[in-house]
Amino acid sequence: MKLYANIAVSESGYLFNPMNGDSFSTNPVATDIIQQLKEGKNIEEIKKFLFAKYDVEKPTLERDIDEFMNELKDYYLLDNNG
Amino acid sequence: MDKKRKITVAVTGLNAVDSPGPGIAVIRGVRDGKDYEVHIIGLSYESLEPGIYMEGMADKTYQIPYPSAGSEALLNRLEYIQEKEKIDVLIPNFDAELYNFIKLSPKLREMGIETFLPTAEQFEARDKVNLFAFCSKNNFYVPRDKTIYSTSELPGLVKEFGYPLVVKGKYYEASICQTLEQAQKAFHKLEAKWGLPIIVQEFITGTEINIAALGDGTGTTISAVPMRKLFITDKGKAWAGVTLEDQSLVDLAKKFIKVTKWKGGFELEVMRTVDGKPYIMEINPRFPAWIYLTVGAGQNQPEALVKMALGQKVKPYDKYEVGKVFIRYSWDMIIDIAQFQQVSAFGEN
Numbered sequence: 501m502k503l504y505a506n507i508a509v510s511e512s513g514y515l516f517n518p519m520n521g522d523s524f525s526t527n528p529v530a531t532d533i534i535q536q537l538k539e540g541k542n543i544e545e546i547k548k549f550l551f552a553k554y555d556v557e558k559p560t561l562e563r564d565i566d567e568f569m570n571e572l573k574d575y576y577l578l579d580n581n582g
Numbered sequence: 583m584d585k586k587r588k589i590t591v592a593v594t595g596l597n598a599v600d601s602p603g604p605g606i607a608v609i610r611g612v613r614d615g616k617d618y619e620v621h622i623i624g625l626s627y628e629s630l631e632p633g634i635y636m637e638g639m640a641d642k643t644y645q646i647p648y649p650s651a652g653s654e655a656l657l658n659r660l661e662y663i664q665e666k667e668k669i670d671v672l673i674p675n676f677d678a679e680l681y682n683f684i685k686l687s688p689k690l691r692e693m694g695i696e697t698f699l700p701t702a703e704q705f706e707a708r709d710k711v712n713l714f715a716f717c718s719k720n721n722f723y724v725p726r727d728k729t730i731y732s733t734s735e736l737p738g739l740v741k742e743f744g745y746p747l748v749v750k751g752k753y754y755e756a757s758i759c760q761t762l763e764q765a766q767k768a769f770h771k772l773e774a775k776w777g778l779p780i781i782v783q784e785f786i787t788g789t790e791i792n793i794a795a796l797g798d799g800t801g802t803t804i805s806a807v808p809m810r811k812l813f814i815t816d817k818g819k820a821w822a823g824v825t826l827e828d829q830s831l832v833d834l835a836k837k838f839i840k841v842t843k844w845k846g847g848f849e850l851e852v853m854r855t856v857d858g859k860p861y862i863m864e865i866n867p868r869f870p871a872w873i874y875l876t877v878g879a880g881q882n883q884p885e886a887l888v889k890m891a892l893g894q895k896v897k898p899y900d901k902y903e904v905g906k907v908f909i910r911y912s913w914d915m916i917i918d919i920a921q922f923q924q925v926s927a928f929g930e931n
Contacts, residue, residue: 506827508905518827518904520789520854521810 592623595675596633607874611884629926645929698891708865727783748783751776788855795835799845805881806835827904
């Protein structure tokens with residue numbers, strides 16, 4: 501799964517979807533996930549990256565990432581064909 | 583360096599109020615053009631239209647008769663204005679006045695005034711009253727609707743379309759109604775304001791998108807820029823909006839222009855459903871009030887229209903900036919009562 505290529509992401513994690521005009525502010529963890537997605541990392545690689553960076557239990561991390569990915573899908577930010 | 587040609591452009595729609603006419607945005611676009619030295623004549627209906635008094639907009643303004651006075655009265659007034667001003671191009675910006683201007687356009691040309699307007703047939707085809715038939719015939723997605731003359735027809739439409747029902751005025755305004763009583767109330771209110779018929783439309787859920795476009799009259803699209811409203815007033819008008827990147831929306835405008843050979847500016851009001859279908863909700867036969875966003879995004883539609891009206895060939899724009907935002911604001915101007923008096927008493931300033 502990938503972010504749509506034309507989603508604009510600022511360094512501070514502000515997202516703009518040029519296809520429907522939606523924009524979002526994200527917290528630092530979400531910004532990390534989005535940056536990783538932008539770099540083409542897969543879910544497993546992102547989980548590994550976050551686990552190394554943050555002090556978090558693995559099940560909590562997995563659940564949070566799954567929830568966040570679903571949110572991205574709900575807001576039409578993920579390219580299912582990507 | 584060649585001296586720029588001086589031209590005089592007349593523009594209506596100076597009512598830059600909370601539900602604004604497009605005049606001021608059109609003037610800004612025309613003034614931003616690089617090819618001409620422009621003298622702007624404002625044409626107003628009311629003495630308190632803010633555009634009459636705004637610095638750097640209309641160089642001079644004349645009041646013109648309301649559309650209900652008919653085309654003869656309008657022609658007489660324009661003859662008077664033309665004697666003094668030598669207008670080269672006239673850009674009308676209200677739905678309600680367009681019919682008169684379209685009708686008068688051959689006479690205006692004889693007087694030396696060029697317009698760039700759709701034909702009466704094109705104008706009629708996209709009218710709210712004919713929208714369903716027009717879109718169905720040309721394979722555009724369109725909500726079902728019915729034109730009605732009496733509230734007795736409402737209960738049947740509730741059964742057919744379900745709630746909410748969209749009740750629309752002949753020219754402007756619409757109400758979303760959740761009960762029969764609301765629909766009846768909206769009917770009477772819109773009838774009193776805009777007259778009959780009233781259009782009742784099926785409600786479509788989705789993302790509202792507007793497209794400002796310009797056709798050259800032969801089927802070629804000169805410009806098409808889609809925008810999503812970011813802030814909407816209680817009258818449903820965009821107070822802020824952002825340009826979008828979506829080729830399917832540009833293609834929708836192109837298809838409309840190809841099918842109709844539309845001449846002039848127009849706005850497609852689209853509701854894009856969750857499954858991506860672009861339903862055409864309304865087609866406004868003139869530039870929208872947010873037209874200056876097209877200039878900001880790199881496609882100066884008012885300038886292109888003026889050039890085409892003067893017989894110049896205009897190359898279609900092929901790109902615009904995505905993520906350009908407009909934000910409208912209100913501003914209290916201070917003028918002297920003498921200025922207001924001049925407009926109010928003499929119909930010109």
